[in-house]
Amino acid sequence: MKKALLLLIFISYSVLAQDIDLSYYVPQGTYNSKIPTPKSVIDHEVGEWHITHDKLIAYMKVLAASSNRISIENRGKTFEGRPLLLLTITSPENHENIEKIKEKHRKATNDISVNVTKDPIVVYQGFSIHGNEASGSNAVLALGYYLAASETAGVQELLKNTVILLDPSLNPDGLQRFAYWANTNKSKNINPDPNDREYAEIWPRGRTNHYQFDMNRDWLPVQLPESKARIQTFHDWLPNILTDHHEMGSNSTFFFQPGIPSRTNPLTPQMNQDLTKEIANYHAKALDKIGSLYYSEESFDDFYYGKGSTFPDINGSIGILFEQGSSRGHAQETENGILTFPFTIRNQFTAALSTLEAAHKMRVKILKYQQDFYETSRNTALKKAIVFGDEKDAAKTFHLAEVLQRHRIKIHEVKSDFNQNGKTFKKGYSYIVPMNQKNHRLVKAMFDVRTSFKDSLFYDVSAWTFNHAFGVDFAENISLSRAGKEVAEVTLKKGNVTAKSGVGYLMSWNEYYTPKALNTILQKGLRAKFSMKNFENGGNTYEYGTIFIPVQNQKLNDVALYQFLQQVASKSHVDITGVSTGLNNGIDLGSRNFRAITTPKVAMIVGDGVTGNDSGEIWHLFDQRFDMHVTRIDTRYLSSVDLSKYTHIIIPNSSLQNKEIEKIKSWVQNGGVVIGYKNTARWLASNNMITLQFDSAKIDTIKNVSFENKALQSGAQYIGGAIFEAKIDRSHPINFGYKNNKIALFRNSTLFLKPDKYSYNNPIQYTSNPLLSGYISKENAKVIPNTVPFKVQRFGKGNVIVFTDNTNFRAFWFGTNKLLMNTIFFGDMM
Incomplete structure (x- = not known):
């Protein structure tokens, strides 16, 4: 050679x-x-x-x-x-x-x-x-x-x-x-x-x-x-x-x-x-x-x-x-x-x-x-444990436990239900992780909370705390006496229909896979409604967003409907309750506070100008998690597409041109729901489709910055990826399915929106001290409290919805996926 x-x-x-x-x-x-x-x-x-x-x-x-x-x-x-x-x-x-x-x-x-x-x-x-x-x-x-x-x-x-x-x-x-x-x-x-x-x-x-x-x-x-x-x-x-x-x-x-x-x-x-x-x-x-x-x-x-x-x-x-x-x-x-x-x-x-x-x-x-x-x-591990779970959502809990087991981390069942820090950890819906195990350092890394850093620049995110990402309740320093038997392999329970009904069926919106179940029901051509208020039926409590499937006036007879719902419940891992009466404690099943759900037909703008990671995460969520269609319309041929066949259009983080704005405006005015993420919010506001008041932070004051370190000073002003706490109004359709009054949100932008003067128009609002984990500059930390990461406004007959940040981050931010799903199924009622 x-x-x-x-x-x-x-x-x-x-x-x-x-x-x-x-x-x-x-x-x-x-x-x-x-x-x-x-x-x-x-x-x-x-x-x-x-x-x-x-x-x-x-x-x-x-x-x-x-x-x-x-x-x-x-x-x-x-x-x-x-x-x-x-x-x-x-x-x-x-x-x-x-x-x-x-x-x-x-x-x-x-x-x-x-x-x-x-x-x-x-x-x-x-x-x-x-x-x-x-x-x-x-x-x-x-x-x-x-x-x-x-x-x-x-x-x-x-x-x-x-x-x-x-x-x-x-x-x-x-x-x-x-x-x-x-x-x-x-x-x-x-x-x-x-x-x-x-x-x-x-x-x-x-x-x-x-x-x-x-x-x-x-x-x-x-x-x-x-x-x-x-x-x-x-x-x-x-x-x-x-x-x-x-x-x-x-x-x-x-x-x-x-x-x-x-x-x-x-x-x-x-x-x-x-x-x-x-x-x-x-x-x-x-x-x-x-x-x-x-x-x-x-x-x-x-x-x-x-x-x-x-x-x-x-x-x-x-x-x-x-x-x-x-x-x-x-x-x-x-x-x-x-x-x-x-x-x-x-x-x-x-x-x-x-x-x-x-x-x-x-x-x-x-x-x-x-x-x-x-x-x-092994020698430095504490003889204590952590616990995580969600008493109303087995699926999110399962998926977090599944990640731990992929990393060969030992987990245990909860021996019996118990309360800790005001949260209920229910057997079958929670897991205990002993800290005195070989991989305890890895466990610490997964659930790490850190708000102070040697450096203010990060090649990637500065926080990923798993209990916040998966949206589960969490507690530390739990006695090992709470632990039941070790779980060899976690499994996700199959759903079930409790009984055949001649009146109708109720499905709580709390479980992660309820959007999958609802979409299957609607695609079958069946009628479904959702509740705008809480109520009780048959001794069971139902919260905002509960789905009601009536038996009468459906394309399936009562036996076929029951059999079909059994299949839906099993494949979607949700429980559906057959009820014997429409008389409730609270709103009855025939109330106008049960609103009809339109079968969604969803499109998403992709192509040049759209952030590929963000659009891919949405595509994956629809296709892999919920078995839902989302039609991806490329910016190259958007001008030739008839938008009237779609009920919703999602526009991920983007830097779109204005040549198609009139087309989208007309579609929304005729009843469409547009959902914009991050920079798309600015684009929609600049084209007068939504009124937003933006806030901005000053650059941190740092004295005696050398020319060599000039770029480091400006780089430190970005939020590269941190976690923030927001309070939520659970009666607003955007928050249906969430059991707590607060939510952890991932943020990697400095897009700050001022709140509306009417509190009911701020259904998600950052708290006064919102940082849960990660890095934020001092000046940004002054601005973010009480701002809002979500806005919805009427535009003609339709709605314009914006999020300042990604609700579907890297496929493991299970905790906020339902926010997007709520815009799909309830967006026209917001």
């Missing part, structure tokens, strides 16, 4: 395209000729084209079939049906004893007396969780070949002492989407002009998965199939090092952790950062050898445990982020010269090898660190 050119970044791609081959990436040495090269399988050199996921998987399977160093498994599939493969790479001798190695490795985390000095270290290497940061997954082609085929003594010694868990594509759907874009826009004569179409993907771009989620925020919440697979692997193996290969702006070089020291989560042990810095020396040495520029400790952070490079840090492992300046195609002009795709691949490959070298040489030290981490965790 020809000797690789060294400084690719300064050489024109037209020359390189003719000369590039596998030798550019892999070190010189002897290679097993029986191991197929990437080109022999995928029909092009590594870096000549962007690898498609199907070709990547094909090569991984060929490697596994041809090498006794590699085994392969399929851990599931993405939303688009692509396999989630994992390669285990180690010596043939280790493969023969792989289950014993795994068992002993886990045992060592439970028993400090286990001798680990002769055990292999476990390294999880993951690539391209952002699909359009593709150099990582393309580097896997060379990495897999090298580990399978190299016959050098160094590689054989490495594999003898290392178990490598290779995740070739953390985001198969996004990788495939981006490869299609880059390849279909590639010219024969590569054009590095950044203005070329090749370097400007169309919406929603390849960063995200099918439902447009940033999957590098889901390691802790674990809501997506890709995350579930990798988290299961993580806890099965408890790797000592986990690497996460990314890309960043084209004018950047190469970054490796540690990040900015002051932005490390306080729950992360200092030794973790010390080891990360020691490993960094290996990256620097390897990149120096090939003449690549790099930096460390200047940007990025280790604060939010939902990222791939930070999640390991709270689990006894060492997470390492790599960020490569991106070519975003095949070659692009940058401040550093022409940045080519092969150059970015080689840097990722080099960092992957330097990680393995560090793991090999620091093996015993890192293995012992993991042992000490869990030993300290």
Whole structure:
């Protein structure tokens, strides 16, 4: 093989395209000729084209079939049906004893007396969780070949002492989407002009998965199939090092952790950062050898445990982020010269090898660190517990318990109902989590409340407290005597219809999946109503928003209706009560305070100008959680769509132009309900569809700010993601289904709305001291009290509804999903 050119970044791609081959990436040495090269399988050199996921998987399977160093498994599939493969790479001798190695490795985390000095270290290497940061997954082609085929003594010694868990594509759907874009826009004569179409993907771009989620925020919440697979692997193996290969702006070089020291989560042990810095020396040495520029400790952070490079840090492992300046195609002009795709691949490959070298040489030290981490965790845990639940909503409670179990956290039933801090924790609707367990640090991280920080800048959110996110009641320092038996696997109860009725059926609106049940009923063509007041029937109490399905004048007879509702209740996990009388204590079933519900036909504006994450979360909520249709209308063809067929239009956070405003105005005036999020609220107000009074904060006064730190001062004024408390008027339809008088809201904007002078027009209003968890600047903290995050106003025959913040954040903010559903089913009554 020809000797690789060294400084690719300064050489024109037209020359390189003719000369590039596998030798550019892999070190010189002897290679097993029986191991197929990437080109022999995928029909092009590594870096000549962007690898498609199907070709990547094909090569991984060929490697596994041809090498006794590699085994392969399929851990599931993405939303688009692509396999989630994992390669285990180690010596043939280790493969023969792989289950014993795994068992002993886990045992060592439970028993400090286990001798680990002769055990292999476990390294999880993951690539391209952002699909359009593709150099990582393309580097896997060379990495897999090298580990399978190299016959050098160094590689054989490495594999003898290392178990490598290779995740070739953390985001198969996004990788495939981006490869299609880059390849279909590639010219024969590569054009590095950044203005070329090749370097400007169309919406929603390849960063995200099918439902447009940033999957590098889901390691802790674990809501997506890709995350579930990798988290299961993580806890099965408890790797000592986990690497996460990314890309960043084209004018950047190469970054490796540690990040900015002051932005490390306080729950992360200092030794973790010390080891990360020691490993960094290996990256620097390897990149120096090939003449690549790099930096460390200047940007990025280790604060939010939902990222791939930070999640390991709270689990006894060492997470390492790599960020490569991106070519975003095949070659692009940058401040550093022409940045080519092969150059970015080689840097990722080099960092992957330097990680393995560090793991090999620091093996015993890192293995012992993991042992000490869990030993300290057990010894410092309190012999108390936490409890969470919702006495009227089993589903939200179940989904939180489900997340804990995915992380191998032990949970118990509540032995019997009890009250704590004015809340009722009901058996079957609540769980107790003992703190004296192996993963107690992880439990603390999930429910962490923090309002003071060393640094005021965050790469991601500053708060994610799970009891607030899931909208459940919560208490700490609970006696373990409250705990019942340990729960092996949480299950979500099936719903039921209590009895056949000749009058009608009542369904409380408190349960999480009631929107799914109601939509199924309406789509069947059945009539349903909702209550505007509280009442009692048959000894049962029913709250605002209770759904009434009368028996008379339905398209199904009484027997068929009963049987259909049984199916609905079971599939939606809700209880439906058959009543024997319409006479209530309070409003009767024939009262005008039961309002008819119109079958919704919902559309959502998507495309250029709309935040893809936000629209994807809404799409996922409708499609995956509630089995509801939402028609996504792209801004490209909005002008040609007949809007009259829709009852509701959702506009996520956006920066829309005004060319379609008259069309939307006319639709609302004729009776439509428009629901706008965040910046869309400004757009609707500026076009006189809703009257809003905005408030704004001053910039914090900080004396003697240097020019160097000017950007840090302005950055500290943003709310990057924090949690705030609001009081709610439960009689207003926006709040139907909530049992408490206060709610926790996620906020990542500085969009502040002044309240209306009439209190009934402020059904959700921040309290006078609203910060529950997270960072907010001093000046913003002065403005937010008593402002409102929600407004609704009449416009013609329709309604305009706005939220200042996302009610569906990252699919794990279960606690506020019902706010959006209330606008869908009750929006015309607000």
